[in-house]
Amino acid sequence: MKEENKMADKTVFEQKESQVRSYCRKYPVVFDKALGSELYDVDSNRYIDFLAVAGSMNYGHNNPEIKKAVLDYLSDDRIINALDMYTCAKAEFIDTLDSLILAPRGLDYKIMCCGPTGTNAIEAAIKLARKNTKRTEIIAFGGAFHGMTLGALSLTTDKVSREGANVPLTNVTHVPFDGTEGLDSIKYLRWVLEDDHSGTDKPAAIILETIQAEGGINVASAEWLREVRKICDEQGIVMIVDDIQVGNGRSGDFFSFERAGIVPDIVVLSKSISGFGMPMAIILIKPELDIFRPAEHNGTFRGNQLSFVGGAAGIRYFVQHDIGNEVKRKARIIEDFLRNEILPLDSRLTFRGIGFIWGIDFNKIAPALAMECVHTAFxxxxxCEVAGRNDGVLKIMPALTISDDILKEGLEIIKETISQVIKNNTK
Ligand SMILES: Cc1ncc(COP(=O)(O)O)c(C=O)c1O
Structure with a gap:
């Protein structure tokens, strides 16, 4: 067997890796190289990346400016792992986040470094809300995705994820999200909170994604977000925004809630916050809520210094390259394409999105076609990936740094793919 073919062999995964693996079933090759918005498998086949590792590669694979900062740090024998000890890399990250992102937006937050996954930071956020309010209940929304550990999973709504728990997922009331067909979300939320016969105890927190990503690219309106903020203020409820997937510039602003002009009490960030695809998660906390005692939410890997270095470089990259405005400009390319080139393919298709996260909804034709598109597109x-009810939404989520040319090339592949899939299913 030639060396290249041995590398392409998937037997080791199929025989030895747990069957829980999932993305590899949609993209069944052995990947090797990645640059910007292009991935290459071991046989040098090229793939355009409209997934961006589920939103954790917002600045593109191996972004040269961020990579340089990481390599410089690494080549100099600087400290790599340090629990939550004071280090130069962490100081630089905190200072960069504060001076380039928080201060210009008038945001005053304490920064808490969590274990390195989004779900760990969600656990920290809900624990902190419960500790502050001395209440147990949380309100989350239909279509929410907040992670896989038990606290976060209790907030997450999709059936398959919840069935993995095998223990009761409790202390959460789910309320319809903005735009749920036939239901007035705010009216429902107010009823749950204000009717003394609603049967729901007053919650510690309301947690939401401003754009539900895994839930099917459901974009909350600015008015809805402001109304939720108002309700939290009226009732002394902690407002938590999960910006793990749609923060870090994905919406066209650094934080996805900026378009509503609101300030959440706690913001959760992970995925692209490390700039370079390394594990990292933090929560931003209004100073008066910052009441965990030392070590009350501990974790060995809260001090991944390469993540801090990449994170600081990523934030500098975001500001210096005016990524927010670039996203807004290129978002129009996607939106125009979806309207002018995709909708005419079938009158039952719809689309929605904002910034650099869009979904094409197949539910009115047959939801399974969305997954067929993922395979055909590959x-x-x-x-690309599916999301939402019945996995019926084809999700488009390129790196924010994708060139116009590769973006258009990828959109053409989406068009060709959908045409093929619809044709094959109407024979
Ligand atoms: C909105 C949101 N919250 C939480 C999570 C969980 O993050 P992680 O997979 O890093 O635990 C995700 C992951 O996709 C997410 O999209």
């Missing part, structure tokens, strides 16, 4: 050289 055969056509593009990586």
């Amino acid at each position: 055969d056509n050289g593009l990586i």
Whole structure:
């Protein structure tokens, strides 16, 4: 067997890796290299990346400016792992986040470094809200995705994820999200909170994604977000915004809630916050809520210094390259394409999104077609994903740094793919 073919062999995974693996089933090759918005498998086949590792590669794979900062740090024998001890890398990260992102927006937050996954930071956020309010209940929304550990999973709504728990997922009331067909979300929320016969105890927190990503690219309106903020203020409820997937510039602003002009009490960030795809998660806390005692939410890997270095470089990159405005400009390319090129393919298709996260909804044709598109798109050289009810929404989520040319090339592949899939299913 030639060396290249041995590398392409998937037997080791299929025989030895747990069957819980999932993305590899949609993109069944062995990947090797990645640059910007292009991935290459071991046989040098090229794939355009419309997934961005689920939103953790917002600045593109191996972004040269961020990589340089990481390599410089690494080549100099600087400290790599340090629990939550004071280090130069962490000081630089905190200072960069504060001076380039928080202060210009008038945001005054304490920064808490969590264990390195989004779900760990969600656990920290809900624990902190409960500790502050001395209440147990949390309100989350239908379509929410907040992670896989038990506290976060209790907030997450999709059936398959919840069935993995095998213990009761409790102390959460789910309320319809903005735009839920036939239901007035704010009216419902007010009823839950204000009717003394609603049967729901007053919650510690309301947690939400301003754009539900895994839930099917459901974009909350600015008015809805402001109304939730108002309700939290009226009732002394902690407002938590999970910006793990749609923060870090994905919406066209650094924080996804900026378009509503609101300030959450706690903001959760992970995925692209490390700039370079390394594990990292933090929560931003209004100073008066910052009441965990030392070590009350501990974790060995809260001090990944390469993540701090990449994170600081990523924030500098975001500001210096005016990524927010670039996203807004390129978002129009996507939106125009979806309206002018995709909708005409079938009158039952709809689309929605904002910034650099969009979804094409197949539910009115047949939800399974969305997954068929993922497989066909992969055969056509593009990586994309499904989301939402029945996995019926084809999700488009490129790196924010994608060039216009590769973006358009990828959109053409989406068009070709959907045409093929619809044609195959109407024979
Ligand atoms: C909005 C949101 N919250 C939480 C999580 C969980 O993050 P992690 O997978 O790093 O635990 C995700 C992951 O996709 C997410 O999209």
